[in-house]
Amino acid sequence: MSLLSVTRSILYGGKNNLQKIEVINLLLQQNTSVLTGGTGGGATTRNMSRMKKTRPFWQPKSTRTLYPEELTPSNEAFGSEVISDQHTSSSTTSPLKCEPWPRGVWSEASMRCGVIARKIGVYPMWDNNGRRLLTTLLEVPDNEVVKYIPPEKLLEHTHPKKNNNTHTKEMAALVVGADPIDPRLVTKEYYGVFADSGLLPKKKLTKFLITPDAKLPPGTPLYASHYRPGQYVDVLGTTIDRGFQGVMKRWLFKGMPATHGVTKSHRRPGNIGSGGEKARVLPGQKMPGHMGNKKRILRGLKIWRVNTKYNVMWVQGPAIPGATGSYVYVYDSWYHHCRHTPDNPPPFPTFFQDEEEGVEEEMYHPDLHVFSKPSIAFNEK
Amino acid sequence: MLSAVPRRIFHTFFRKPPAQRVTAKVPPYIRDQLDSNTDNEQPLPHDFRTVYPEFLPDPRPEWRNRLRERLERNDMLTRRSVVAIPEFYIGSIMAVTVGDRNASDKTNRFVGICISRGGTGLRAWFNLRNVIDHQGLEIMYEMYSPLIRNIEVLRLEKRLDEELLYLRDALPEYSTFPLDMEPELLPEGAPVPINDIKVKLKPRPWHERWERKNLQGVQDLGLPQRFYNKAKLHEKPWEKYDLMMEYRATIPEEEQADIFHEIAPHYQQLESSRRQSKRRLAQTSRY
Numbered sequence: 001m002s003l004l005s006v007t008r009s010i011l012y013g014g015k016n017n018l019q020k021i022e023v024i025n026l027l028l029q030q031n032t033s034v035l036t037g038g039t040g041g042g043a044t045t046r047n048m049s050r051m052k053k054t055r056p057f058w059q060p061k062s063t064r065t066l067y068p069e070e071l072t073p074s075n076e077a078f079g080s081e082v083i084s085d086q087h088t089s090s091s092t093t094s095p096l097k098c099e100p101w102p103r104g105v106w107s108e109a110s111m112r113c114g115v116i117a118r119k120i121g122v123y124p125m126w127d128n129n130g131r132r133l134l135t136t137l138l139e140v141p142d143n144e145v146v147k148y149i150p151p152e153k154l155l156e157h158t159h160p161k162k163n164n165n166t167h168t169k170e171m172a173a174l175v176v177g178a179d180p181i182d183p184r185l186v187t188k189e190y191y192g193v194f195a196d197s198g199l200l201p202k203k204k205l206t207k208f209l210i211t212p213d214a215k216l217p218p219g220t221p222l223y224a225s226h227y228r229p230g231q232y233v234d235v236l237g238t239t240i241d242r243g244f245q246g247v248m249k250r251w252l253f254k255g256m257p258a259t260h261g262v263t264k265s266h267r268r269p270g271n272i273g274s275g276g277e278k279a280r281v282l283p284g285q286k287m288p289g290h291m292g293n294k295k296r297i298l299r300g301l302k303i304w305r306v307n308t309k310y311n312v313m314w315v316q317g318p319a320i321p322g323a324t325g326s327y328v329y330v331y332d333s334w335y336h337h338c339r340h341t342p343d344n345p346p347p348f349p350t351f352f353q354d355e356e357e358g359v360e361e362e363m364y365h366p367d368l369h370v371f372s373k374p375s376i377a378f379n380e381k
Numbered sequence: 382m383l384s385a386v387p388r389r390i391f392h393t394f395f396r397k398p399p400a401q402r403v404t405a406k407v408p409p410y411i412r413d414q415l416d417s418n419t420d421n422e423q424p425l426p427h428d429f430r431t432v433y434p435e436f437l438p439d440p441r442p443e444w445r446n447r448l449r450e451r452l453e454r455n456d457m458l459t460r461r462s463v464v465a466i467p468e469f470y471i472g473s474i475m476a477v478t479v480g481d482r483n484a485s486d487k488t489n490r491f492v493g494i495c496i497s498r499g500g501t502g503l504r505a506w507f508n509l510r511n512v513i514d515h516q517g518l519e520i521m522y523e524m525y526s527p528l529i530r531n532i533e534v535l536r537l538e539k540r541l542d543e544e545l546l547y548l549r550d551a552l553p554e555y556s557t558f559p560l561d562m563e564p565e566l567l568p569e570g571a572p573v574p575i576n577d578i579k580v581k582l583k584p585r586p587w588h589e590r591w592e593r594k595n596l597q598g599v600q601d602l603g604l605p606q607r608f609y610n611k612a613k614l615h616e617k618p619w620e621k622y623d624l625m626m627e628y629r630a631t632i633p634e635e636e637q638a639d640i641f642h643e644i645a646p647h648y649q650q651l652e653s654s655r656r657q658s659k660r661r662l663a664q665t666s667r668y
Contacts, residue, residue, distance in 0.1 A: 121449035123503050130480065130528040137449050310448060324444055369527045371459040376480050376527045378487040 057157045058147060058175050059205055060189035083183055087200050104213030106340070106348035111171070113350065114208045114331040115140050115222050116178035119237070122318045125304060126369045130376045135304055135314040138235075138330065140178075143222035146197055146205065147175040148215050172212045176222065177202025178327070204327050214349040224311040225351040227303050227330070229365040232338030234299045237321035237328035241293035251286040296321040300335045306363040308353060429641050432468045433651070434498075435505035435524065436640060437632050453502040454640070458647045460525045466532055471495055472540030472576060474558055475509060477522050478531040488530060491520055492560050496545040500524075510548055512557040517549065536565045538576045541597035550587040551580045551599075 055061065071079075104110070117138035125135050151172045175193075180200035183191055194201050197218035227233060247253040247269040255267045269288070273281040298320055305314035322328055332346065333339065340346050353359055364370050430437060436457065438450045469475055473495050481489040493509030496519070500506045505524040510517065522529065535558075548556045555578075567574075579600045582591065592602050593612040602608075620626060632640075644651070 120446040121444065123449070123453055124523075126527050129482075130526065132523070132526070137452070139448060307452065310452065312448070312452065324446055371456050371525075371527075372463065373527075374463055375530045377530075378480050378482045 056207065058149065058173075058193070058207060060187065060193065062186050062190040062201075062205075064187045066185070079184065083200075087198075098217055101215065101217045104211075104215065104349055106345045107213070108340075108342065109211065110213055110348065111209060111211045112214045112226075112332055112346060112348065113145070113174045113176065113210050113216065113222065114329055115143050115224075115226055116176060116204050116206055117141075117224075117235075117313070117328050117330050118178075119320055119322055119324055119326055119328055120312070121324055125314060126376075127367050128369050128376065130369075133304070133316065134318040135316060136318060136320045138224075138313050138315055138320075138328065140222065140224040140226075140311040140313070142180060143176055143178045144197070144199055144202070145174055145216045145218050145220045145222065146177045146194060146199060146202065147218055149173040149175065149207070150215075151212060170212065171209050172215060173207045173209050174214075174216060175205060175207050177205045179203035206329060208329075208331070210349075216349050220350065221354070222350055223308065223353045224306050224313045225308050225353050225359065225363070226347065227306065227313055228346065229303050229305055229363050229368070230344075231303050231340070231346065232300050232333035232335065233303060233315065234297055234331045234333050234335075235301055235315065235320050235328050236295060236297040236331070237326060239292045239294050239296050239321040240323050242291040244289065245291040246288045247286060250288065250291045253286070300333050300338045302365070304365045304368050307361065308359050308363070309361045430637060431470075433641075433644075435501050436644060437501060437637060438640075439501045440630055440632050450502070450640075451643070454644060456503060457525060458644060460527075462647075462650060464529055464531065466524055467534045468573075469495055469498075469507070469532075469534050469537065470539045470573065471498055471543060471545055472538055473534055474536040474538075474562065475507075476531075476533040476535055476562070477509065477520075477529065478533075479522070479526075480528045480530060490560070491518075492535065492558050492562055493518070493520070494545065494548070494556055494558060496548055496556075510545075510556050511560075512553045513560075515553065517553065517556065533564060535562050537567055538574045540576055540578070545598070546589070547582060547587075547591050547594075547596060547599060548580065550582050550589075550591065552583060555580045 117140050120137045120139045122134055122136050125133050127133060149172060151170050154171065154173050155169055177194070177199065179202060181203040183201050186201045191201055193205075199219060242249070246267055248255050248267050253269055256262050256265050256270065258266055269286070272285050272287065273279075298317070301320075302316040303313055304316060306312070320328060369376065436454060438445060438453075474492070475495055476490060476492045478488055478490045481487060491509060491511070493511035496508050496510045498505075498507040500523075503525045506521055507524065508519055508521050510519045512518070522532075524532075578598065580598055581600045582602060585604075590608075590612070591599065592604055592608050593615050
């Protein structure tokens with residue numbers, strides 16, 4: 001529902017057809033899943049709760065019911081050893097299973113891959129005028145490209161009515177995973193997704209739509225330096241689940257007085273419809289209901305600082321959806337005034353940090369005050 | 382039977398497994414072996430947590446993240462290497478110079494008594510209070526703001542209370558300090574003196590019901606007995622026995638030690654600025 005309402009608002013506000021379709025596809029295809037162990041359905045929304053969730057074709061069911069296998073501790077340890085041998089012994093050689101692919105050249109029509117990040121907290125920074133900003137720290141935990149889906153393959157799985165634009169027919173996709181997980185926890189099918197790339201299964205998996213010139217071979221690591229200070233990003237996250245809430249919390253209604261003869265309706269909504277000929281409640285009336293646990297996207301957030309050692313980026317604002325520790329998806333900003341320009345192109349298809357020499361540990365926006373610099377002095381005029 | 386259930390949680394695969402299955406939402410603190418080099422561990426002073434309280438993170442588990450806390454501490458230490466932030470307590474008299482775009486000489490110096498202090502990490506702050514031209518003034522300073530040019534402790538001392546907000550309702554002479562006050566020096570190694578002055582409050586109405594706050598540093602409030610009876614009803618004498626409340630409000634001691642050992646390489650620099658501010662002799666020019 002939320003995605004549809006977002007798309008609808010964009011549809012009416014968008015500038016040309018091409019973008020509208022692009023955004024719809026982007027939003028509809030950002031199917032992401034959370035690997036919840038055990039019972040699963042702890043966080044359900046009331047909206048469309050009966051709708052059966054279908055997984056996209058690139059993402060098989062990830063978890064299975066675990067049962068006591070009566071393994072001795074030594075067997076358990078042996079299993080861990082085998083897994084670590086399989087996945088870490090080849091650390092001296094390149095993690096890429098295939099030959100490196102030719103790297104595309106950035107153009108204004110290019111769409112790069114995004115990253116999966118984890119929100120790790122909010123803390124203040126100051127700019128060069130002494131103005132205090134709140135920034136959210138997004139950690140990019142072990143992101144790796146799992147799979148490249150070429151346009152023709154992607155087209156097979158998209159609805160023809162939803163994808164009838166020539167531009168979007170040329171879109172490809174990259175499946176990206178974050179945070180390795182114990183392979184014994186996942187299903188065989190889910191493990192098979194990572195077989196081609198030789199990666200450990202990932203805790204979090206998502207798909208980013210790209211143009212084919214931004215394709216990356218499976219196994220390519222993505223770092224926080226994929227983004228540079230001064231760039232703008234869109235961040236998609238799941239808001240904190242607040243459960244069933246009344247109108248005062250959910251819609252910030254004022255409620256009714258505590259005294260002056262008011263009984264039993266201090267936090268109630270009051271009237272919900274007009275009388276007369278209508279004699280009904282109009283659709284969209286704000287009422288109590290489930291609050292939170294919805295996908296929300298914040299657009300046009302500036303990146304102030306990037307730490308390449310710990311893979312952390314400082315993003316403008318404290319209001320990125322989700323609790324501390326939750327996963328978010330970071331995209332190049334979709335806003336026109338926030339896009340990359342030919343004067344200042346992004347690292348394309350990504351920043352290959354391992355190949356570069358002398359990458360700075362900390363990258364700052366020029367407007368940001370760096371703590372190692374002296375205190376701000378205003379000049380006499 | 383239970384012991385045969387395989388412990389298959391994420392931590393066991395990459396780290397040393399904890400002693401038992403993790404059931405809490407927030408995992409127990411496991412000391413990071415890679416980061417702590419046990420060879421160079423020096424004994425730390427016992428008063429570290431009172432001198433540098435803002436290095437301890439906010440204990441609310443839903444806001445904690447160890448990577449963020451470490452990055453924050455690095456930034457704090459970097460800032461401290463530029464501007465020395467001295468040791469001070471509630472009740473110390475301080476002078477703060479900040480860059481001010483609107484001042485004639487582009488800086489502003491304010492002298493006052495520290496009436497409250499709070500915040501953790503880069504959000505740390507303190508409040509100074511003074512009475513200037515019969516007008517009470519309070520300014521909140523962010524300790525790590527780059528606008529701060531200099532922080533001076535003119536008189537290092539403690540008071541009997543944890544917050545001196547009652548000075549707002551006290552006679553103005555208790556919070557009046559000359560702007561040209563000379564720094565008073567303490568002998569090296571001397572303990573921080575505790576000023577046991579008893580402040581006289583103005584008659585009611587007050588900003589708060591001070592009779593309910595169990596204040597030590599005020600003279601007899603001179604209220605009718607009914608106020609004390611009401612205060613008795615609002616007392617919470619059981620809170621000092623509430624172990625869970627204390628647990629939620631504090632960082633575990635072994636984790637505190639790790640945090641302070643982490644900043645130990647910068648200890649020399651921190652201590653030198655601390656000593657500088659302490660070296661001021663007590664000249665006892667009380668007024």
